Amino acid sequence: MSRGERIRRYRKMKGLTQKSLAEKIGLAESAVRNYELGLRDPSQETLAALSEALGVPMSALDDYELSSAREALEALFRLEDAFGLKPVDGETLALDPKAEGAQKLSAALAAWRGALDELEAGEMTQDEYERWRATFE
Template sequence: MADDATGAGPAVGERIRRTREERGLSVRELASRAGLSAGMISQVERGITDPSLQTLRVIAKVLNTPLFDFFAAAEADDVAIIRADARMTIRSPHGGLTYTRLSPGSGRIEVLEGVLQPGASSSDEPWAHPSEECVVVTAGSLVVEVSGQTHRLGLGDSCYFDSRLPHRYLNDTAEPTRFTLAITPPSY
């Protein structure tokens, strides 16, 4: 598996293909809008290439669908139990960030546990998406950058913001940072 791979697996490619077709887009149209090659989209859809988190974000944005919908389970029951050993996990490029889904992925809120390695960030550049977020630090400290302003959070601190503002998370310490993140509605 490449260093920037997410561990997405072939089911993710199938969900991308299905969503693309539901939107009436060809592989070439999706590739053009996403700034990717048609070959890359085709390989992702066929499960040949394991896409990076950034690639999945771009595809999700073009398809106007929440990123984690690509990893969605079957229709949700009235009560969803997510066992600790069965949680879905994806890793960012270079492995600096890991997200583990705590919610079932079929509701109106996405709850994730994040682990940000020392010196890592959630993305190279701040980015925006149509949601609201609340992050709570559960171990270490976290820098939350929103619209160019930085906010340092310590253990137990939380931060709520409009995700339409460019943002990202940074760990400028020598220890891993662990946090819980709630996003509503789920988005790319």
């Protein structure tokens, strides 16, 4: 999902129009429209304002387009470097508990699993789950 698509998604989840979001961040409505359409990229300052107005961390607005297995593998290599995530077999990944940051990632993964369990049990709506994903820190 592109940055513009994320901005649109979080804006709608917050119940804002392009105009009202633009007013909150001190820009023209056309600027928000151009960001959402991917015609322009917001500056770091504007990203910070969008993040605050939408109630999501700036990282939720980052653009991580993965369109190939190689790109996904590169992301996994970075997770290996940062958290000790490694393949167990062709489909399963595991954390090296001795790796720096592994405990924090393990706790985050457990929280994610818990949210998915709530979604699957009907205890959380899809919109609530999307909000959880956007605001988890």
